[in-house]
Amino acid sequence: MPTITSKPTGPIGFGLMGFTWTPTPTPDAQAFAAMSAALAGGANCWNAGEFYGMPGTRTANLELLNRYFTAHPSDAAKVVLSVKGGADLTSDHLTSQGDRTGVRRSVENVLRVLDGKVFLSIFECARVDKNTPIEETVAAIAEFVKDGRIGGVGLSEVSPETIRRAAKVHPIAAVEMEVSLWSREVFVPGGVADTCAELGIPIMAYSPLGRGILAGRFTKPEDLEDGDMRKIFDRFQPGNFEKNRVIVENLDRIAERKGCSKAQVCLAWVLAQGNKPGKATIVPLPGATGVDRVEENCKLVELSEEELEEVNGMMNEVDVHGGRYNEWMAPGSWEYFVGG
Template sequence: MSATILNKKVGSIGFGLMGLTTRPKQISYDDAVKVMKRSLELGANFWNAGEFYGPPDANSLQLLEYYFRKYPEDSKKVVLSVKGCFSLTRGPDNSPEGVRKSVENCLEKLQGRVPISIFEPARIDPQVPIEETIKALAEYVKEGKIGGIGLSECSVATIRGAHAVHPISVVEIEMSLFTPDALENGVATTCAELDIPIVAYSPLGWGFLTGQFKSLSDIDEKDFRRAQPRFQPGAFEENLRIAEEVQKISTSKGVTPAQTAIAWVKAQGQKSNMPQVVPIPGCTTVARVEENLKDVTLSEHELEDLNGLLQRNTVQGDRYGGMMAGLMNG
């Protein structure tokens, strides 16, 4: 089942580009392009990128420019969402000046090869009223430099305040079997009320739900996840046990745990009181993108089993630590 974003049809599963430019063992642009091309061939035409996904001279934007220089015909096929107004060292700057600096930088780096369908401040700036941020972005929509405005990691109050200034095109929020928060804190129901699709990032629980982890040693010591609360000794083992339960349910169905996890997220958007939900798993290989984009549907019984698993078990550790923990806008 497809979704509609900015009056354009997008696949029921999108593609997150973060891993293509942020992994400790960097893959080449040519290898990254193969993964991106395959995702599009399989129907994942909603792409999610970030101005800070990688260093200033080698992040999502440069990769996208490279891709669309090679495949200019694809620029009209993709709905591109770009997150900006954020630094991994300084945090968000959603002031009107920060908005202008970020949007202009993104446009410059893309060199006009692909339009920015949606621009999102990556985190809500506690120093700047959301209304000021949205007013600044609305000018870029009016000028035709971006197609629409998105929000990322935001509260119900923020969504309502922003939407009152300018229609919000998407709300990007973490959603997975490990993080069902948006289903419980009013964000999803508010998006349904305002007819705002949800873009669900990290539907694989930062990799826990791929089945590829057996121990902490499976994760590169330079991988940013090693610093996250859910990957600390003690918490990691407990969370791995939950992931193994998902593996059992998946095996009985004849699918992979990643396919089960993505199907569960998709299913949330098929409920009568929920908004459209588009999961955006990321990966770095063609084989993995083919796995992630396989169309899998869960039966009511299977959904009940997974929901029961969530009720019986508590994921250990907060979603983020350090500076990021204070930017959840909850």
């Protein structure tokens, strides 16, 4: 069983972004049911964001957590909560603020909105501030760890070099990276996964289902509602979307033969990349807003060596069309931006 900030977590985590960073936020009754189902399924490593809300309601994700733990106070002790922040909430592009002033503003704001309803296990700046040494950023977060107000320091979208520099300042509780069948950059030799394995740092793998497309949630670009942020990402653009659907069709055949869902195949593949001697601990963070999806994601499926080879062979034979984000989001904002 993985351990993060000295607390055991289930093999599967839970990403909360989809509840609130959408034009149509999930109603509390539905969200609360899904959150309770996650805990019932052992998914107690939760990942939220200070800015996971639409303009004007940026802290909606944290407000949801406040309401949930107000209604379910006994669940607070079960959760390992990681929150991303360190961004200018007044900026449309959420410009990184990794300097001490920006970090302190962000952490204080997260703690204010959570209002003591749940302990903040990990705070991480969502992206590296190009204008601030990572040493300053980590030291600023570590001040809150030292006074007991938060549990640990996290990193997000970082390079191996940055991980090493950060770890010299303060122990790193976890590194959050995008990891899925179509985002495998962390596994290059000497890359993030190898570095985390060497330093004993767990990886929290966000978007392990390719933002839903690999699970078969969408069949065409028009399936995304107006205002859905995926509409601006390269891989979801008309032309790229249709080509990337080939991956889903291949997964469909494997899942059907195995008697499970495509999502379960994807999560099994991510888990198989770590969690063994010499490999990094990896906790996938699938998001879901309904009980059925949460329960599906929590039901573990194991791939045999032959099945893993089949999945890897399938991915090696197809091209992923489009970058992980898009061109305007790359310059100056994203340190670990291999493949988009």
